Amino acid sequence: MSELKTETMTLNMGPQHPSTHGVFRLQLKVDGETIKEAIPVMGYLHRGSEKLAERFLYSQFIPYTDRLDYLNAMTNNYVYCAAIEDLLEWEVPERAEYLRVITMELNRIASHLVWWGTYLLDIGAMSPFLYAFRDRETILDRLNEISGARMTFNYHRIGGVKWDSPDGWIEKVQETVKELYENIQEFNVLVTGNEVFRARTIGVGRLSKEQVINWGLSGPIARGSGIAIDVRKTEPYSIYDRFDFEIPTEQEGDVFARYKVRIAEMFQSLRIIEQACEQIPEGDIITKKGKRLMMIKPPAGEVYRRAEASKGEIGVYAISNGKNKPYRIKLRRPSFVNVSILQHLLVGESIQNLVAIFGSLDVVLGEVDA
Amino acid sequence: MDYLIMVIYAVTVMGVLLGGVTFAILAERKVIGAIQLRPGPNRHGPWGLFQTIADVMKLLMKEDVIPAKADKPIFVLAPVLAFAPAFSVMAVLVYSSSIGGADINIGVIYFLGVSSITMLGVLMGGWSSNNKYALLGSIRGVAQMVSYELPLILSIIGIIILVGSLNITDIVNYQAEMGMWFIVPQFLAFVVYMISSIAELNRSPFDLPEAESELVAGFFTEYSGFRFAFFMLAEYTYAIAIAALATTLFLGGWLGPAFLPGIVWFLLKVCAVMFIWFWLTATLPRARVDQLMNFGWKVLIPLALLNIVVTAVIKVWMG
Amino acid sequence: MSQELLDLIVEKIHTLQGEEVIEEAKLNFEKPMIILGSDHWNLATAKLLHDEESLQFDFLSCVTGVDYEEHMEVIYNLYSTKLDHYLYLKVKTPREEPVIMSADQVWKAADYMERETYDLLGIDFPGHWRLKRILLEDDWEGHPLRKDYITDKKALGLD
CATH class of the missing domain: 1.10.287 (Helix Hairpins)
Structure with a gap:
């Protein structure tokens, strides 16, 4: 019997497509439903953040970091502020550090919840999305109460944070944490054991340890392949060394492993928030110098600062030439690096696996395109 | 007259x-x-x-939009062809002992034969749209509907063996005489029927032909306005028809305690079957094409065949 | 510890390429930093950093391109997941014809980050497997992150 003759066709998946989570395009060469070649095309959301940074005062760039990974804006705020603080060699007040940690971890959970909901939407289950958004909403309420915004917080400042927590906020957060423990456990029970879900995810999109390290992948993707890199542990920033938490890892490296890592991470974040809420001291929330925004003038120098965002390792390379505007701000966006594996990972997969794999990378296009 | x-x-x-x-x-x-x-x-x-x-x-x-590069006659015909068979099968359904359509002696065969034409609408709609997503959706759709038609039909054969007739009224009357609905003696067949009917109807978790997270809207990506409405109408008509057949075959049709008229029992049972589908839609993720095919050919068909063998043996045993 | 690591790296590179290749070696915020000229940045050096038993910089964290009006620089931030240490690696190149060997051959993480640097700063990376614009359109003129880039607001529809 002779081989069946087939024809490949080019399928442009995106920039408008329900599963590309924004404006991302994949040029696919498909043979039936099998992908022969995948070329990611990006930049539709490019706003030139790095160029803009050179035009603004140091403090004026903070709101722009919100718009990188808009689901996890607190960590973006933090890493930028921390880089400038390094250059200035400032100490940040205790209370501010605690508020930073609490807001960052709350935001991490919110981000993972969005991922959880949208990922299951990609897989084809609609209900989890609404369950996840119910809980995300309570988190956003807490963050709204402290920062005045739901997503683009602009809350961290160079040398501290903008607002002190309102009366009773810490107690509210503690209640929210209790609720979240139960609800996230409920999600786990509802979805993780589902036969169809497991059939869709186990063994799909495998990444080896070597691949992960060589491609510079970080965050839950790396930890899903058994590599315990988490900047919070390997190079503790802020006050993370004071808390007792673990880095969840899974060995399989498939889509399901990444899923399990993210679920486990939410529980670890809850643990950190619990501890932080108990330990938080009274005191200043910003250094005296930090309040004079116009006067922030780091000495000439350069520093690379990293932090663990929900997507992976976020970094800021800040270069100052002693003036009141940055000479160069380079943003290492985890999604941008993580998405680079896609062109290799997708070859030979079907379109359905494409959706499962792409979703598992948890890419936010605001961050990819900067 | x-x-x-x-x-x-x-x-x-x-x-x-x-x-x-x-x-x-x-x-x-x-x-x-x-x-x-x-x-x-x-x-x-x-x-x-x-x-x-x-x-x-x-x-x-809404404005009636036909894509410029579409194959116009087929594009126009597809929604009609999807709806017509789904509605035609209603002709043989019997709603109560006194209300019903044609009382023909090949009712079940007619139902299954005509209903398999619905896949033509899917194929034509997907092909004529000249859209890659639609094409992929319709390929998936046809593969899936052909594959799941088999277990669907095979699951019914057990009942036909027991009753010895293809007439829908006979099947219901047999259940009345037997004193129980076929869901009890033919439970395996009922399970196979329910699963393959979901795939046949392209409903979640087997809604691959219109998987919105992968293929935008599958085979009717390019349809809008009243043609889109027609596809939706066809889909739900077919769902009601399949649920009505399930009611007749497995749930005793219009049989039920006498305080309600037969037709009310019939409709209630149809609603119950449909509720199960809605429930599954809300709770399950979507299966993958290869898994779906494996499941159909390697699990459902052998199960349906097993059911036929067991039923036939019992029938001979009992005389 | 950082000082020892710095000395070790300098020594290893010197044994590989001879003395005085490293323009400067210092500690930057307590982490080792070495500065190389682009003609001394080659595959052997990259492989040395990646493979050498006592270095094992297997994780490329960040690639930053900078335009210092008189010259250009690319900074590689390296990390070792096995030995848990960091390195700032600076490669200098003349501004007229900025060319730096691509690290893509050793660390695949450089793939997109070097493309971005090429896109926004116009630094050429020979050895890169697919060097083309990534964030901007393919027919974009100029490289926006260069200090002499003039933002044409009219053409962008901003004015």
């Missing part, structure tokens, strides 16, 4: 069916809404009762 009654019957069924589809869609949205912690449609009329009517009005008033 006979022809007049026929026409009146057909028009009545059509009218009732349109109403049924309207409220089936509403019911689906309400059920899924309740499962998803939200109220569902509640703006139009009391309890959102007129929501679907408003939706249909919107669809009908």
Whole structure:
């Protein structure tokens, strides 16, 4: 019997497509439903953040970091502020550090919840999305109460944070944490054991340890392949060394492993928030110098600062030439690096696996395109 | 006179069916809404009762868009061809001991034969749209519907062996004589039937032909306005027809305690079957093509065949 | 510890390429930093950093391109997941014809980050497997992150 003759066709998946989570395009060469070649095309959301940074005062760039990974804006705020603080060699007040940690971890959970909901939407289950958004909403309420915004917080400042927590906020957060423990456990029970879900995810999109390290992948993707890199542990920033938490890892490296890592991470974040809420001291929330925004003038120098965002390792390379505007701000966006594996990972997969794999990378296009 | 009654019957069924589809869609949205912690449609009329009517009005008033590169005659014909067989099968359904369509002796065969034409609508719609997503969707759709047609039919054969007739009224009467519905002796067949009917109807978790997260909207990506409405109508009509067949074959049709008329029992059972589908839609993720095919060919068909063998052996044993 | 690591790296590179290849070696915020000229940045050096038993910089964290009006620089931030240490590696190149060997051959993480640097700063990376614009359109003129880039607001529709 002779081989069946087939024809490949080019399928442009995106920039408008329900599963590309924004404006991302994949040029696919498909043979039936099998992908022969995948070329990611990006930049539709490019706003030139790095160029803009050179035009603004140091403090004026903070709101722009919100718009990188808009689901996890607190960590973006933090890493930028921390880089400038390094250059200035400032100490940040205790209370501010605690508020930073609490807001960052709350935001991490919110981000993972969005991922959880949208990922299951990609897989084809609609209900989890609404369950996840119910809980995300309570988190956003807490963050709204402290920062005045739901997503683009602009809350961290160079040398501290903008607002002190309102009366009773810490107690509210503690209640929210209790609720979240139960609800996230409920999600786990509802979805993780589902036969169809497991059939869709186990063994799909495998990444080896070597691949992960060589491609510079970080965050839950790396930890899903058994590599315990988490900047919070390997190079503790802020006050993370004071808390007792673990880095969840899974060995399989498939889509399901990444899923399990993210679920486990939410529980670890809850643990950190619990501890932080108990330990938080009274005191200043910003250094005296930090309040004079116009006067922030780091000495000439350069520093690379990293932090663990929900997507992976976020970094800021800040270069100052002693003036009141940055000479160069380079943003290492985890999604941008993580998405680079896609062109290799997708070859030979079907379109359905494409959706499962792409979703598992948890890419936010605001961050990819900067 | 006979022809007049026929026409009146057909028009009545059509009218009732349109109403049924309207409220089936509403019911689906309400059920899924309740499962998803939200109220569902509640703006139009009391309890959102007129929501679907408003939706249909919107669809009908939309501009009729046919893509420039589409194969026009086929594109136009596809929704009609999807709907016609789904409605035609209603001709043999029997709703109660006194209300029913044609009482022909090959009722079940007619139903299965005509209903398999619906896949032509899917194929034509996907092919003629000249859209890659639509094409992929229709390929998936046809592969899936052909594969799952087999276990669907095979699961029914057990009942036909027991009854010894293809007439729908006979099947219900046999259940009345036996004193129990076929769901009890033919439980395996019922499970196979329910699973393959979901795939046959392209409903979640087997909604691969219209998987919105992968193929945008699958085979009807390019359809809008009243043609889109037609596809939706076909889908729900077919769902009601399949649920009605399940009711007749497995759930004793119009049989039930006498305090309610037979037709009410019939409709209640149809609603119960449809509720199960809505429930599954809200709770399960989508299966993958290869897994779906494996499941159909390697699990459902052998199970259906096993059921036939066991049923035949028992039938011979019992005389 | 950082000082020892710095000395070790300098020594290893010197044994590989001879003395005085490293323009400067210092500690930057307590982490080792070495500065190389682009003609001394080659595959052997990259492989040395990646493979050498006592270095094992297997994780490329960040690639930053900078335009210092008189010259250009690319900074590689390296990390070792096995030995848990960091390195700032600076490669200098003349501004007229900025060319730096691509690290893509050793660390695949450089793939997109070097493309971005090429896109926004116009630094050429020979050895890169698919060097083309990534964020901007393919027919974009100029490289926006260069200090002499003039933002044409009219053409962008901003004015």
